[in-house]
Amino acid sequence: MSLVVQKFGGSSVADAESIKRVARRIVDTKKAGNDVVVVVSAMGDTTDDLLDLANQVAPIPPARELDMLLTAGERISMALLAMAIASYGHEARSFTGSQAGMITDEVHGNARIVDVTPRRVEEALAAGAIAIVAGFQGFNRRTGDITTLGRGGSDTTAVALAAAMNADVCEIYTDVDGVFTSDPRVVPAAHKIDHITYEEMLELAAAGAKVLYIRAVEFARRNQVRLHVRSSFNHKEGTIVSDLTPEASMEKPVITGVATDKSEAKITVVGVPDVPGKAADLFTRVAAEGVSIDMIVQNVSAAATGLTDISFTLPKDRGARVLAALDASKEDLGFQALQYDDQIAKLALVGAGMRTHPGVSARFFTALAEAGINIEMITTSEIRISVVTRVDTLDDAVRAVHTAFGLDADGEAVVYGGTGR
Template sequence: MALIVQKYGGSSVRSTELVKRVAERVVATRAEGHDVVVVLSAMGDTTDRLLDLARQVSDLPSPRELDMLLTTGERMANALAAMAIQALGAEACSLSGPQAGVLTTSAYGKARIVDVAPRRVRQALDRGAIVLVAGFQGLNPETEDITTLGRGGSDTTAIALAAALKADICEICTDVDGVYTADPRIVPEARRLDHLTFEAMQEMAASGAKVLALRSVEYARRCGVTVLVRSSSGTGPGTTVSASADDGHGEGGAITGVAHDVSCAKVTVTGVPDLPGTVARVFRAVADAGCEIDTAVQNVPGPEAGVTDVTFLLPGEGAPAAVAALRGIRAETGFTEVSQDDDVAKVSVVGSGMRARPGAAATFCEALAEAGVNIEIMSTAEIRISAVCRTARLHDALRALHRAFGLDKPAVGSGA
């Protein structure tokens, strides 16, 4: 008998009929003799509707009260699923994140899990119940306030529970049947991967792949939790994410896939005085505005100019705050102007094979050139190459890179 943690996203429970289907699958897993813990996201667009309600009563809702409001969506979904499981004749118990022992930092809207004390979860499992835990939320032990975990919070909740309970596996059940070499809606030749290492999955998630949230992969890697990404409605093998590097590709490693991100914005600060500390002051202002810089490039027009231009990527949702913060230090730092460009996308090739492929960067650039895609910013890491291009050329870039790195060919071995 195994202990299995299953997580279902909002699209998998967007209606009561789908909630009943999830309940049937959970009960079937329990009938196989396994202990089961389930983490559900809010139903469909519930979180968006709750945010809209908050804006109807306040232009600037209190972060504390907003967290109190938003956590109701997950609690509702889990309570309904518990009722559906009980209607099928199985014992079930739903718990909020705090009731399940999920402890977090104090940052409303973007708290991080610091510990999980799953005493009540274990008690319910010991009496034979299926336990449902509301994702995306926890309790800060110092303030005793409910907090939300931000983007990917339910994925992280499930993996944190799996780690604390020493579960055999954590299944992330979603509307796709695994992780692909590219988005199959854009690249029809994309293949499902049987296995990825934590390292490769982290890079894919950081580069825009939406199947698993980056924070959840980081947590799984840190705690050694094996994750299985699979369809919420099918029975296919899915994609396993674990520490093992046994991917069947031999010493040279593999190219895992091509990922993309259209949610970024490019910010350019021109005429920055070319003096020690000025670029640091620019980046500090961005950090203090709560934004994370992705890729950055510094261009010096010429040694006689005495100024430099700095261009970097940010999450699109945070770019306006960053630009406002930069304009606030313009007089102090003496730069000329700051601009924001939202019509950009990032495309990345990820894989451990980069280490043994000295010509990877050349292949990357040649593929984009042949497709007529202009590179605006480029960056490289140990197992990733990324470039920024115009949004309109993203699909061409994805298909060209997928083909150039041989990802359209049948896999050898198990697929990662």
């Protein structure tokens, strides 16, 4: 008998009909002879609705109470799902994060899992029941308080449970058929990837692919949890995320996919004195605003003035905040001016084969040049090349690169990996 962990997101349980459909799917998996543990998110817009209410009663809701509020969302969806399963003649028992033993640290709103003790989940399976576990939530032992895991928390719950219970597979249900070589809405020739490594999936997720959250993929890699990203609307095989066997590696294509991200903006700090410690000072002030910086470019300083320009990208929704903080520090930092640009976009080429195949960069930049795309910033990792372009040229850029690396569905015969939407 296999142990299957299935995770259903909010859009899969948005209303009573969807919940019944998901319940039938779960019952099918159980009937096929599996032990089934289900992790479920809050229904549709529930979390946003609760956040709206919070903002109506308090300008800055205390984090402890916000966690208490938001965890009501999964409580509703998991109980309804258990009821729907019961109506199909199978026993299901729902468990909160604390009942399922999701032990976390004390950081409300962004807690880390420190231990998983799923005794009650195991008891439910032993009794022949299907276990339904609330995603996104945990419990701190010292305070006795409820915590939440932050963005993508339900994915993390599912992977953590799968790891702790040594599940055969952790199925992540979504509204697309799997992980794609690029966003099919932009690149019509994009196709589903059958198999992708954790490492490639991490790079794609970091570069903007939204189908899986980085944290859940990291957790899966560390614990060797086999992920299966698939659609909740059909029974097609989706994308398997795992480590490749050496044999499989040899047949692996050079490039897995092309990810894009339009959610970032660029700040340029003009005329910074090019003396040791200035950049550190600058980024310390940005970090103090709780902002993660992605790409950084520093120009060669002009010999005559000893001044340089520093550009970096950051999430658009933090732009105003960081600009205000830097402006307040203008005298200390000694720069001349700030420039803000929210018409940029990022494009990332990802593939484990880059390590061993020379010429990838050349082919990449040639493709972009031939398509007339201007490149503003570049960063690389071992298995990724990222560039910043104008947002209005992004779609042309991604199509050009997708074709250049033979990723188009009607292109080369080998199936490549890539990014979902």
